[in-house]
Amino acid sequence: MNFKMKRVTLFFITAALLFAALALPGLAASGALVTDEAGLLTEDELRGLNEQAQAVSDQCGCDVAILIVQSMGGQTRENFTEDAYVRYGIAEDGVLLMVSIEARDYYTLAHGEGDAIFSDYEKGQLEDAFVPALSQGNYAEAFSDFISAAKDILASPEESAPVSPTVESNGRSMSFRGGWLFVLLFSVGPALIFCGVQLSKMKSAKPARNASNYIPEGGLRITHREDLYLYRTVTRRRIQQTNASNSSRSGGSSGRSGGSSGGGFTGRGGKF
Amino acid sequence: MPNETTVYQCPACTGPLHFAGDTGKLQCDYCENSYEPETIAALMADKECAAGAQQPEWATEAAGSPWSEAEMAGLRVYNCPSCGAQVICDANTAATSCAYCNNPTVMPQMLNGGLRPDYVIPFKLDNDAAKQALAKHYKGKLFLPKEFAAQNRIEEIKGIYVPFWLFDCQADADVCYRAKKVHSYTSGNEQVTVTEHYRLTRGGDVTFQKIPVDGSKKMPDAHMDAIEPFDYNELTPFSTAYLPGFLADKYDVDAAESAQRANARIRASVEESFAETVSGYSGRTTEYANIRLAQGEVKYALLPVWMLNSSWKGKTLTFAMNGQTGKLIGDLPISWPRVAAWFAGIAVPLAVVVKLILMVIGG
Numbered sequence: 001m002n003f004k005m006k007r008v009t010l011f012f013i014t015a016a017l018l019f020a021a022l023a024l025p026g027l028a029a030s031g032a033l034v035t036d037e038a039g040l041l042t043e044d045e046l047r048g049l050n051e052q053a054q055a056v057s058d059q060c061g062c063d064v065a066i067l068i069v070q071s072m073g074g075q076t077r078e079n080f081t082e083d084a085y086v087r088y089g090i091a092e093d094g095v096l097l098m099v100s101i102e103a104r105d106y107y108t109l110a111h112g113e114g115d116a117i118f119s120d121y122e123k124g125q126l127e128d129a130f131v132p133a134l135s136q137g138n139y140a141e142a143f144s145d146f147i148s149a150a151k152d153i154l155a156s157p158e159e160s161a162p163v164s165p166t167v168e169s170n171g172r173s174m175s176f177r178g179g180w181l182f183v184l185l186f187s188v189g190p191a192l193i194f195c196g197v198q199l200s201k202m203k204s205a206k207p208a209r210n211a212s213n214y215i216p217e218g219g220l221r222i223t224h225r226e227d228l229y230l231y232r233t234v235t236r237r238r239i240q241q242t243n244a245s246n247s248s249r250s251g252g253s254s255g256r257s258g259g260s261s262g263g264g265f266t267g268r269g270g271k272f
Numbered sequence: 273m274p275n276e277t278t279v280y281q282c283p284a285c286t287g288p289l290h291f292a293g294d295t296g297k298l299q300c301d302y303c304e305n306s307y308e309p310e311t312i313a314a315l316m317a318d319k320e321c322a323a324g325a326q327q328p329e330w331a332t333e334a335a336g337s338p339w340s341e342a343e344m345a346g347l348r349v350y351n352c353p354s355c356g357a358q359v360i361c362d363a364n365t366a367a368t369s370c371a372y373c374n375n376p377t378v379m380p381q382m383l384n385g386g387l388r389p390d391y392v393i394p395f396k397l398d399n400d401a402a403k404q405a406l407a408k409h410y411k412g413k414l415f416l417p418k419e420f421a422a423q424n425r426i427e428e429i430k431g432i433y434v435p436f437w438l439f440d441c442q443a444d445a446d447v448c449y450r451a452k453k454v455h456s457y458t459s460g461n462e463q464v465t466v467t468e469h470y471r472l473t474r475g476g477d478v479t480f481q482k483i484p485v486d487g488s489k490k491m492p493d494a495h496m497d498a499i500e501p502f503d504y505n506e507l508t509p510f511s512t513a514y515l516p517g518f519l520a521d522k523y524d525v526d527a528a529e530s531a532q533r534a535n536a537r538i539r540a541s542v543e544e545s546f547a548e549t550v551s552g553y554s555g556r557t558t559e560y561a562n563i564r565l566a567q568g569e570v571k572y573a574l575l576p577v578w579m580l581n582s583s584w585k586g587k588t589l590t591f592a593m594n595g596q597t598g599k600l601i602g603d604l605p606i607s608w609p610r611v612a613a614w615f616a617g618i619a620v621p622l623a624v625v626v627k628l629i630l631m632v633i634g635g
Contacts, residue, residue, distance in 0.1 A: 190619075195618075224446075229468060233466075237462065
């Protein structure tokens with residue numbers, strides 16, 4: 001590819017991106033992290049939440065976003081939220097709370113680094129923070145609680161994590177939480193094996209179990225040998241689809257890779 | 273009544289002779305002459321034959337009070353022909369040394385008749401070899417208490433001809449197994465696993481030669497099993513000429529009782545040998561194993577064992593060494609503080625390293 005062709009290609013890519021940005025509504029256009037399509041929040045509340053979300057996102061390097069819609073247009077909450085995540089141009093590393101007023105549904109979706117940090121356990125912590133106020137109709141308070149809880153988790157993910165190793169889904173690196181279990185396994189384990197071997201050397205007076213030393217050469221004669229086939233059993237197991245976006249993770253993701261690179265979504269939702 | 277004893281005396285100086293394992297000869301401690309055991313045995317036989325006609329009758333009934341039945345059952349009293357002292361020992365002792373003059377003494381009547389062994393394997397290794405083997409046994413044992421290893425704690429060392437029953441046997445067996453062959457393949461979006469089930473039958477026989485089982489209650493079974501095997505190429509027709517200088521016991525567990533231990537070992541070996549003929553299958557389970565032991569031949573032999581006793585914190589530790597091959601076994605005391613120190617010494621640095629690696633990987 002020569003220099004002229006590169007320039008032409010670059011021009012078309014830039015034009016396409018500009019067109020897409022102008023054509024897409026919502027967050028990408030406005031740059032806002034909190035979007036209220038259902039008209040639940042006052043302007044002040046919306047501005048305050050946006051400032052709060054932006055501050056957390058800037059501070060932690062992970063977008064914390066909220067989308068409030070009247071309905072999901074017949075889609076499942078998982079699919080709708082995943083589409084919205086891409087459509088609203090939330091950063092590759094982020095967490096999105098979608099609330100549908102009509103169905104009284106909510107869904108928390110994480111992606112990229114956000115996916116590594118907000119496991120099912122952390123999503124549960126988020127729910128504990130915002131669902132009570134949401135159920136009571138205190139929407140601004142609920143969303144503020146969501147952002148605050150997300151900030152706490154992002155600020156110190158180790159403290160909020162359960163004691164179990166979690167491997168980041170996109171395979172770029174491994175982030176172990178509750179790594180002490182892993183540490184114990186790979187430190188106590190070898191020590192136990194070493195001590196076990198040494199202890200076994202201390203005991204050498206053992207009764208003989210067999211008399212194999214006293215079978216002379218040619219002492220074993222097999223005069224009858226028959227291998228009879230009886231029947232067979234067949235079991236079938238559906239193969240789990242494994243790819244970079246949903247590698248055997250729990251959390252209820254539909255497994256779609258979304259429009260962004262570097263990993264998939266995991267989400268969790270419920271009614272309020 | 274004191275029993276009859278035999279001392280093998282040097283034909284040159286009449287000093288006591290003892291069997292030297294390294295040369296395989298009877299050696300005189302005084303004039304240092306050595307003799308073939310067969311030569312001395314023949315000389316002694318002539319001497320006993322000549323002395324038999326002149327055996328005096330002693331009226332000993334009047335001396336002392338009679339032994340109780342329990343005492344009589346468990347003890348034997350002998351006169352040392354060298355110094356005249358009375359030697360009291362176990363009812364099964366066939367060879368010992370005088371506690372006063374250390375004269376090696378054999379009580380041939382304990383080994384006569386039905387109790388006479390068929391074979392003996394002479395001692396090849398002396399007590400210095402046993403001490404060296406014990407010192408070697410301590411080496412490389414990280415959990416051995418330092419004080420135990422540093423001091424020579426051998427309290428007693430004895431070379432004993434231990435009575436063993438040697439079982440020859442043929443075992444016929446029919447064994448039936450259930451086994452599987454498993455293979456899998458992918459069909460569309462499914463993993464298909466096919467398991468083929470088989471019934472396997474094996475018939476045949478296994479020959480065993482001279483499985484040793486000790487016939488002495490005094491000897492711990494685990495120790496006697498663990499010092500196997502003996503080299504049967506050196507099995508020699510029994511002669512008391514090999515006994516001087518060592519202890520020797522007659523059996524107090526008969527062949528019928530010992531056969532139970534032999535049978536258990538034979539059955540285990542037959543099952544293992546037949547199982548090795550099953551290959552290419554997974555998930556093998558034994559449906560039945562019909563093992564029939566043919567009436568075999570049993571021989572009685574005295575095999576050489578060095579027994580070493582030590583003590584640690586009031587507990588007696590027993591070590592046994594094969595007097596022919598030098599294989600030494602015995603459980604050692606454990607220093608639990610050393611175990612804890614080694615455990616911590618491995619686990620703690622590893623934990624630090626693993627944690628650092630995790631921190632680096634996890635960013």
